Amino acid sequence: MATLQIWERRRRIPSTTYNDPLDHIFTEFDEDGDGHLTTAEIATALKSRNVEITPEQINEFIRAADENNNGTVERAEFPQFIFHMAIADLKSVQSME
Numbered sequence: 001m002a003t004l005q006i007w008e009r010r011r012r013i014p015s016t017t018y019n020d021p022l023d024h025i026f027t028e029f030d031e032d033g034d035g036h037l038t039t040a041e042i043a044t045a046l047k048s049r050n051v052e053i054t055p056e057q058i059n060e061f062i063r064a065a066d067e068n069n070n071g072t073v074e075r076a077e078f079p080q081f082i083f084h085m086a087i088a089d090l091k092s093v094q095s096m097e
Contacts, residue, residue: 026078036072037081061085 029037029045039058046053062073065081073081 022079022082023075025082026075036070036074037078038072042073057088061088 026037029041031041031044039055039062042058042062043053043055046058061081061084062071064084065073065077067077067080068074
């Protein structure tokens with residue numbers, strides 16, 4: 001529940017470039033434009049941004065965000081996907097301290 005509140009507040013922050021930066025990122029990730037992000041599309045997008053992540057890690061984040069259990073991330077599920085990646089990154093940084 002708190003996750004949704006965070007994202008809703010973020011959506012209200014004015015942007016001179018994009019109405020919703022996450023929506024823009026989703027569109028960039030969605031190579032074939034079908035409205036679903038696959039493990040391969042996510043891996044390609046993250047690799048192009050120099051993010052080191054395994055397919056297993058991507059699938060774990062997909063499972064955490066995949067509300068309809070179809071094995072992909074839809075636009076509405078994308079904020080939750082990003083949230084889980086951010087939490088994992090935070091935990092990783094904290095474990096290194």
